[in-house]
Amino acid sequence: MSEEHFVVIGNGPAGNQAAQTLKEKAPEARVTLISKEREGYYKPCLLPEYMAGKISEDQIYLSTVDAYKEKGIKLRSGQEVVDVKPRRREIVLDHKEVLRFDGLILAVGGRPRIPEPLLVFRDLMMTLKTLEDAKTWIEKISRVDRVLIIGGDLTSLAVTKALIALGKEVYFMLDENAFWPLRCNDDMFQDVSDRLSKRGVKTFYNCKLNSMAQRSEHAVEVRVGDDIFEAGLIGAFFGLVPNVGFLARSGLPLDRGLLVNETLNTGFEGIYATGDCAQVFHPEIRDYWVSIGHDNAKALGRTAALNLLGERRPVDVATESLFDVQGIKVNTSWWMEF
């Protein structure tokens, strides 16, 4: 009888923890971890500091390629999964290879969100989710003096700090619907605005972004409300959305993320989703939620792996207090981590 083959898609904390747990608990099984990125396992929340030159690239990595070998995990980096066929227990890779699996854990994480009204400007805006994104920022940032940040997630604040440290002039456009995962109100805006202003950041609140137009290689003309100005770079920071678009044809249950039950099962035997691509009903907030944050992801990765191996552990739901920020209930947990 051939050995069992478990496949984990995603090289973030959830995927790594899941692969590691599978190998620990089922050492005879073959475990393959597929990563779209060529880089190893790193901590994305350190990317703004890397961008600012405060830490080196080596310092953001959490694991080396050799560590996978030592753990007996087969790492396939730089390979993209384009389809999953749950009934046939196959995944299809971008280069047309088909991999069979006995168990599958989807830990594909999130991708930067850009709200639909702003998608027409997407080619003029940069995001920061991957190491490759950070390198693009580093490459471009030296050539510009002013950067416009649009959005309001916590990465945006970290990037703003990095830009200030690099001596850049920063404009910050905050929208009530963009203060992800919270809905910004006047008090919150005032609080954020005051803190940013003290650092020399010009802030806009609830102003309409009328247009953006590339005027030269390093200048984009921006019209915000009645203001017209030029920015060298524009960063879009509206939080993340689960990166599950490639599963649209798979038959796996999708909403914002991959819908799973309290044991992270997708409804298909042997197929689990975990980390910040898994959407779980949370009885306390009476809503579906997606857990975000390094430690949460690791815990979820472990739970998914154990359940794939036969346990039926319910996912740890965060306490209600975690969702209560300034009197506002939010359906994610990562805000409190920062």
Place this chain on the structure above:
Amino acid sequence: MPNPVIYSKEPEDFYYMDVNVPCQSACPALTNIPAYIRALYEENFGRSYEINRMANIFPGVLGRICSRPCEAKCRHGEAELGRPVNICHIKRSAADLRDRVSSSVKRIFSPTGKSVAVIGSGPAGLAAAHDLSTIGFSVTVFEALDHPGGMLRYGIPEFRLPREILATEIDQILGSGITLKTGIKVGTDVPMEDLMTGHDAVLVSTGCYEPNQLNIPGETMPGVYSGLQFMMDICAGQMPDLGKRVLVLGAGFTAFDCVRSALRLGAEEVAVCLRRTEEDLTVTEDEIFETKREGVKIHSLMVSRRIMGNGVVEGVEFMRTRPGELRPDGKSEVTPIEGSEFTLPTDAVIVATGQRPQPFDTPGDKNNHGLLQADSASFRTSLPGLYVTGDYLTGPSTVIEAVAMGRKAAERIARDLTDQPFREKVVRLEDTLITDRQRAWDFLPRQEMPTIEPVEDRFTGMTGEVETGYSPDLAETESKRCYLCYLHYEIDLNRCIYCRYCIDVAPRDCIKLVDRIETNTSGAITGFEETSNWEDVNAIVIDNTRCIRCGECMRVCPVDCISVTRVELTERMNEKGI
């Protein structure tokens, strides 16, 4: 000498079409999509329009509002090939860019001396009337409302379907010799028995005008609207005052038309609430995207429990839902989650959860709901000469499905009344020339439909068409993306010398060395077993599911053993027709 044309009715040829031209197979009306895209690429816009109109009498209308089942099957949408061709937009371009001449088809056959009454002038009724009229029947259409078009006119807002486009295509249909009588409600203004006495056949195509209800507390409160009635009011020029916050309950095109109309009426916070998920929506991707761009929120996995308020709507109580087993229609069952109740505040609620047929006074066997019963294959009722088609027969369907059903019913009626077939489906095969399609065209991005920008400019009225149409350049670029699946490239194995030059120049893995060819019981090729062992090679074949019709294989073949045949599923007028 022109190339000989072969018309085939062999099962293997129909099988070939079904498998190898997936867009046409997916179209309920079996529109010859590759042919009209190719005609448009050749700047023959009128021809492109007419190819379309042979199967679908509303190219300009459906080029705007079709549900696009073809695009879901387009090869360009397969995993590694990018996104489907914008077939619908190309269809619209043919209508937009053609010379404005009437496309009315006059009678093809001499008059049969028989007459048919069609009740209802929606897409099914008009399609049936058109087909019957063109083959020699005297046709009268009875419409209860003031103008023809049914749901096209009274259910779809003008910002998606300009009325002059609809009027042009209805005029073309009526121009085939149909008599239209509006403002006559059969069963009320005129007894059905009179129509049956006065005509050789009567076709009921009155559609679905009875809105479904939620049957939850508060549904009759002021501020709760039926989606269908709301849209009919808008289309009739009324402007209901909804307030600032609006929730629309429903997931179909009507629900999306309601939310977008609500924004144009001045509502500021508008959301559509789904029992399932956005993934389950049958509304097109473009429609969802534009709706979101306009500022509408889409809330998923929730079911309404009661509408709250004290004489006026104040909110809706929902429960969260959990998706369950997949149903045969591909949608999942949903179950409410106990203890998950929550409330959303609102000033108005629009219930757009579908509609059903309305009973009317007619003879013939009826079902438990008082609706005339008919066989879904033959369209016949319990009474000779009385037929049913369209949404009245099946419940709500798409416009293209209704057109297809109307045409099928027309053929059935014609055969029943004359004992003669008039139109038949055939596979038309004709040797043709190599195409100029280039590999680089595979990498052209999908050309998006231009829209009114900035978005705020859409809200200045109820009628400005949001999608402004492809320019000729955009239309040409998008048409280049089509793989032209109706062109069949084939290697003549009796002449092939297995030099494999064709494999060397193949842009993809489209030419294969095979050990064994698999066929089904009708003799159609269903697959092949590839081999990399030269000793086992028994044939060399072109995989038409991978072929991009670049013609490179033909150009390099030293023995000229590769041919290309245009294979089209089309209609032929039966020679025995009267």
